[in-house]
Amino acid sequence: MEVPLASVPEGSRVVVVSVAGGVGARRRLLEMGFAPGSEVEVVANRRGPVVVRVRGVTVALGRGVAAKILVRPAGGGGG
Amino acid sequence: MAEVGSGRRVYRVAVVGNPNVGKSTLFTRLTREIAHIANWPGTTVERKEGVLHLDGADVVLVDLPGVYSLAGVSVEEKVARDYILRGDWDAVLVLVDSLAPERTLYLAVHVLELTGRAVVALTKWDAAHARGVHVRVEALRRALGVPVVAVSAVTGEGLGELVKALREVLEGGGGEPLKVDYGLLEPAIAEVERELAGLRLGVRAPPRWIALKLLEGDEDLAKLVEGAGGGAAVGRAGELREAVARSAGVDPEELAVARRFSFVDEVSRRAVVRARVSEGRGTLERLLLSPVAGPLLSLAILVSAYALVFSLNTGFPLNALFKVVGLGELAERLESFTLSGLISSFFDAAAGYLRAGLPPSPLTSLLADGLLGGLALVLSFLPLILTALLVLAFLEDSGVGPYAAASLHRLFQRVGLSGRAAYPLLVALGCNVPAVMASRTAPEEAERRQLMAAVPFVPCQARLVVLLAFASAYFADSPLLAAAAFVTAYAIALALFAATSLAVRRVLGAGEAPELALELPPLHKPSLRVLWWISWDYAKHYLKRAGLVIFGLSLVVWGLTSYGPSGPAEPGESYAAMAGRVLAPLASFLGLSGSKAEAAVFAALAGLVAKETILLSLAALQGSTDPVEALRALELSRAQALALAVFYTAYMPCAATVATIYKESGSARFAAAAVAWSILASAAVSWLVYAAASALGL
Numbered sequence: 001m002e003v004p005l006a007s008v009p010e011g012s013r014v015v016v017v018s019v020a021g022g023v024g025a026r027r028r029l030l031e032m033g034f035a036p037g038s039e040v041e042v043v044a045n046r047r048g049p050v051v052v053r054v055r056g057v058t059v060a061l062g063r064g065v066a067a068k069i070l071v072r073p074a075g076g077g078g079g
Numbered sequence: 080m081a082e083v084g085s086g087r088r089v090y091r092v093a094v095v096g097n098p099n100v101g102k103s104t105l106f107t108r109l110t111r112e113i114a115h116i117a118n119w120p121g122t123t124v125e126r127k128e129g130v131l132h133l134d135g136a137d138v139v140l141v142d143l144p145g146v147y148s149l150a151g152v153s154v155e156e157k158v159a160r161d162y163i164l165r166g167d168w169d170a171v172l173v174l175v176d177s178l179a180p181e182r183t184l185y186l187a188v189h190v191l192e193l194t195g196r197a198v199v200a201l202t203k204w205d206a207a208h209a210r211g212v213h214v215r216v217e218a219l220r221r222a223l224g225v226p227v228v229a230v231s232a233v234t235g236e237g238l239g240e241l242v243k244a245l246r247e248v249l250e251g252g253g254g255e256p257l258k259v260d261y262g263l264l265e266p267a268i269a270e271v272e273r274e275l276a277g278l279r280l281g282v283r284a285p286p287r288w289i290a291l292k293l294l295e296g297d298e299d300l301a302k303l304v305e306g307a308g309g310g311a312a313v314g315r316a317g318e319l320r321e322a323v324a325r326s327a328g329v330d331p332e333e334l335a336v337a338r339r340f341s342f343v344d345e346v347s348r349r350a351v352v353r354a355r356v357s358e359g360r361g362t363l364e365r366l367l368l369s370p371v372a373g374p375l376l377s378l379a380i381l382v383s384a385y386a387l388v389f390s391l392n393t394g395f396p397l398n399a400l401f402k403v404v405g406l407g408e409l410a411e412r413l414e415s416f417t418l419s420g421l422i423s424s425f426f427d428a429a430a431g432y433l434r435a436g437l438p439p440s441p442l443t444s445l446l447a448d449g450l451l452g453g454l455a456l457v458l459s460f461l462p463l464i465l466t467a468l469l470v471l472a473f474l475e476d477s478g479v480g481p482y483a484a485a486s487l488h489r490l491f492q493r494v495g496l497s498g499r500a501a502y503p504l505l506v507a508l509g510c511n512v513p514a515v516m517a518s519r520t521a522p523e524e525a526e527r528r529q530l531m532a533a534v535p536f537v538p539c540q541a542r543l544v545v546l547l548a549f550a551s552a553y554f555a556d557s558p559l560l561a562a563a564a565f566v567t568a569y570a571i572a573l574a575l576f577a578a579t580s581l582a583v584r585r586v587l588g589a590g591e592a593p594e595l596a597l598e599l600p601p602l603h604k605p606s607l608r609v610l611w612w613i614s615w616d617y618a619k620h621y622l623k624r625a626g627l628v629i630f631g632l633s634l635v636v637w638g639l640t641s642y643g644p645s646g647p648a649e650p651g652e653s654y655a656a657m658a659g660r661v662l663a664p665l666a667s668f669l670g671l672s673g674s675k676a677e678a679a680v681f682a683a684l685a686g687l688v689a690k691e692t693i694l695l696s697l698a699a700l701q702g703s704t705d706p707v708e709a710l711r712a713l714e715l716s717r718a719q720a721l722a723l724a725v726f727y728t729a730y731m732p733c734a735a736t737v738a739t740i741y742k743e744s745g746s747a748r749f750a751a752a753a754v755a756w757s758i759l760a761s762a763a764v765s766w767l768v769y770a771a772a773s774a775l776g777l
Contacts, residue, residue: 018333022590023296024152029596030333031148033182035340047370049485049595056179056212056353060368060485062492062595 001073006050006066008042014071015039021068033057034069088136090249091167095159095190096174097183098145098522099600101202101232104476105174106142107612108232109242114139116620118745119158123527125519133246141168148189151299154524163193164282170248171197177207177214177229178601180351184343188259191223192291193284196253198226198244205231206603211354218350224254233606256285259342263327264334267294267319274312280304294320295332364602367482374490377483381505384470389509392463393419395540418462426455441647448641453633456689457626460512460735464621467506467513468614471520474502476605480520485597492592494577495584496526503530504576507537511736515743516621522597525589531740532753533579535732536760538572541690542728548694552710553720564721571725571768575760582756625738632734636688640696650699655684668766669722670773675713679723686727688734693727718772722765729761 002017016038019029033055034040043058044051050066052059061069096102110129119126127142143162144155151157163171173190176183180201187199201207201214220227226244230237261268271290280289280303292300293316301313324330329337367373390397394414401410414420430447437443474480484498491500499521507514511534518530538546546568554561584592636655643652650656659681666676678700685696694706701709715723731754732740741750 018329025594027150027152027332027336028147030336031150031185032596032598033185033340035337036329036333037337038340044365044368048368048373049488051368051485051599055182057182058599058601060481060488060595060597060599062488065594065596 002070003072004067005040005042005052005061005069005071006045006063008045008071010042010045012042013039013074014042015074017070017072019069021065025065026068029065029069032059039074040069040071089139090136090169091139091141092170092172092245092249093141093143093162093166093168094172094174095143095163095186096145096202097147097176097186099481099598100145100174100176100183102142102145102174103613104232104606104609105200105202105230106140107609107616108235109238110140111612113616113620116616116624118743119144121745122154122158123519123524123531123744124155124158131242133242136246136249138242138245138249140172141166146186148186149193150295151297157299163190164284166283169196170245170253172245173197173199174202175199176203177201178203178210178212180212180214180219181343181347184346185339187223188257188339188342188346191225191257192259193256193288194253195225195255195257196248198228198241198248199223200237200241201227201229203231204229204236205234210601213352213354215350215352219346222346222349224257232609256288258287259339261291261335261338263323264291264294264331264338267316267323267331270319271312271316274315275304275309278304278307278309278312280307280309290316291335294323295335296320296330361602364482364599367479367486373482373486377486377501380479381474381483381501384474384502385505385509388463388466388470388506388513389540391418391466393417393509393540395509418466419459422459422462423455426451426458444641444647449634449637452637453630456633456735457622457629460510460629461618461622463510464513464516465614465618467510467517468617469610471502471517472610472613473605475520476610478600478602481597481599482602485595485599488595488597492595495581495592496529497521497523497593497595498597500526500530503534504537507534507539510539510541511535511537511732512739515736515739516617518743523589523593525584525587526593528587528744528749529580529583531744531749532583532756533576535736535740535753535757536572536575536579536729538569538728539690541733544691545693545727546724548706548710549720549724552707553715553717560717564724567721567768568725568728571764572728575729575764579756579760621739621742624742625735628738628741629735632738633688636685636734640685650681650696656681656700658684668762669719669726669769670716671719671723675715678713683727683730686733687731690727690733716773717777718769718775721772721777722769725768726761726765729757729764731757731761 008014016034016036018036019026019034038054041053043053049060049062052061094102094106106129110131112129113127114130115128117126118124124144129140131138131140143159146156146159149156149160149163151160171190171194173187175187191197207214216227216229226248228237228241228244230241268287268290271293272286275286275289289300293304293313305313320331327334366376386396389395394417398410398413401413415424430451433447434443483501487501488498491498502520503514503517506517514534515531518527521527521530546565550561550564554564639655640650640653642648643654659677662680663676666679671679678697681700682693682697686693698704698706698709701712703709737750737754740753741747744750
């Protein structure tokens with residue numbers, strides 16, 4: 001079950017499936033660590049930016065950006 | 080400036096790392112002094128060099144911008160990549176954050192695929208253990224095939240070893256480039272590599288690297304290869320790209336990034352152990368990220384930072400507060416003991432001493448008013464810039480800045496900026512010069528240019544004084560009208576700021592507002608020593624770069640206001656007054672004519688050096704000492720007064736700001752365009768204000 005990162009509740013662990021977006025923005029996200037297969041932990045997701053931990057780094061993502069990252073639940077479930 | 084060479088061997092080392100990896104800190108710690116600072120040609124990206132003196136050799140460290148990769152998407156990446164591909168380096172120093180090796184090793188792998196003449200430094204070693212991260216240096220060295228040294232810029236640990244490792248690579252050569260297994264892409268890489276054989280590309284990259292980049296769809300490299308007669312290779316790479324995308328269902332770019340990260344994961348499995356200590360997100364972090372309290376707290380922090388900078392330097396806004404509560408005397412005392420106050424009283428005393436000691440002559444006036452005045456102006460910016468940069472460095476290095484930027488992002492997105500614009504915007508309310516310098520906090524080239532062009536519309540403290548004088552002269556009888564006039568002036572200023580930012584973004588073709596994808600480094604207490612080194616270096620270089628321009632411009636304006644065709648002249652007979660008479664018809668758009676127009680234009684010309692001069696020169700022209708009296712003597716209508724106040728607020732950045740824009744953007748054309756735009760925009764807006772206010776019967 002693939003969902004946009006923006007809709008993942010706080011505290012969940014997910015795995016990146018793919019990243020959409022324009023050439024430059026997409027490449028930047030991939031290389032900031034949101035490459036397919038990377039594990040992401042959602043730290044904060046209420047109003048305002050979505051805050052995640054990815055590859056040992058905390059990153060704040062605008063909601064528009066977070067909507068472009070497709071993820072599936074970590075550990076077996078789904079994809 | 081450190082001396083380089085003189086018979087000694089000189090090596091150049093490119094220093095590259097992710098943003099937040101601790102590059103400036105390590106750079107400063109290694110070299111102690113920036114030997115050379117400039118912009119990379121045609122960009123606002125700063126180029127910094129420092130020298131490391133070893134026995135028998137000098138090592139010039141070239142600081143490349145903080146980047147996530149060498150993809151060449153952003154201006155920063157292009158700069159870093161161009162230097163690595165074409166620069167005259169002898170070795171590359173790659174920084175890896177020991178707190179986040181799983182992410183920061185990516186860039187290292189990317190660089191090591193290019194060259195084996197490299198050393199990897201694991202930064203923030205002192206903090207790694209406390210955060211439960213253990214990196215096995217030896218395992219990392221074996222996996223990467225180059226020397227790996229753990230260092231701490233805070234404690235100094237490992238620095239000696241790092242220098243030794245660098246020296247060995249510089250003198251001994253270093254190994255082969257790293258080979259990453261690209262899986263599905265491998266056959267395509269081999270094929271394109273064969274097509275590239277025999278081409279002279281003039282870049283320092285192995286053919287395998289170029290082949291991979293072509294498969295990833297890199298347009299710059301495709302152009303380069305085509306230019307060298309490799310059209311066939313580029314064409315074949317394009318076909319293979321599509322073939323791979325069809326068969327694998329993923330485009331080669333994503334595939335390549337994912338494979339590089341898998342390599343990083345493999346290396347990390349062997350070399351990194353993470354103890355599951357608590358992630359250490361404290362109360363402050365949580366508060367800063369909360370939807371309502373976050374932006375409020377961020378604003379409060381930034382406003383306090385701003386108040387600290389300017390209270391120290393000029394007493395503002397503390398002095399205004401004292402005046403409001405009836406402590407005028409205390410306010411004045413505060414002002415005289417601020418850094419700017421101390422500098423100006425020192426120079427006033429020096430000028431007075433010269434005037435008393437020397438016979439009154441044009442030469443005395445030149446010395447006491449022209450030269451000393453210019454010097455005082457330049458020096459008065461030094462503590463202001465130093466403290467503003469010190470506070471900026473503190474915000475950035477402690478991690479508070481990025482948190483504040485994230486929580487304020489939405490507010491700024493509407494005007495095409497990111498949350499990083501908050502600090503420069505606030506600083507601009509005090510003085511535009513450090514605000515233009517603080518634009519360096521923006522992560523993107525386009526945003527830095529937006530800020531440089533837009534910041535001068537923010538009324539600084541000097542312009543607040545002008546606005547206050549207008550309010551006292553024309554709106555004193557009605558507090559409501561005075562307040563409305565103030566709000567109008569500030570609202571117009573902010574609207575011009577927003578419009579300019581959006582216009583520059585559009586002209587640069589940078590697309591929509593920057594999207595938020597911002598790293599939040601863990602909050603920590605920065606090393607004050609390192610903050611001081613970094614800020615002091617910048618302030619010193621500011622003096623060298625912009626000081627001379629400011630000094631020259633202020634001398635020119637002084638000459639124009641104190642000399643006329645027949646030598647030294649009263650203000651009314653000076654060249655500036657003559658120019659005012661010639662240009663006076665320009666003021667007719669505000670319904671001004673005759674001596675009123677001349678005075679208004681003269682004041683505008685005099686105000687070019689510093690905006691507070693507007694009031695002084697009006698007073699001097701009327702032979703008065705009270706600027707409010709002098710303003711009243713112009714007998715403007717309220718509509719005219721409001722429009723003129725708006726014009727004076729926006730019409731042109733002062734000489735020091737222009738000089739700073741020029742130096743920070745590295746482009747005279749950009750500075751000239753910003754000036755021209757501000758003159759046009761302010762004329763148009765003040766005319767609108769005049770028309771609207773007249774229609775309202777003011």
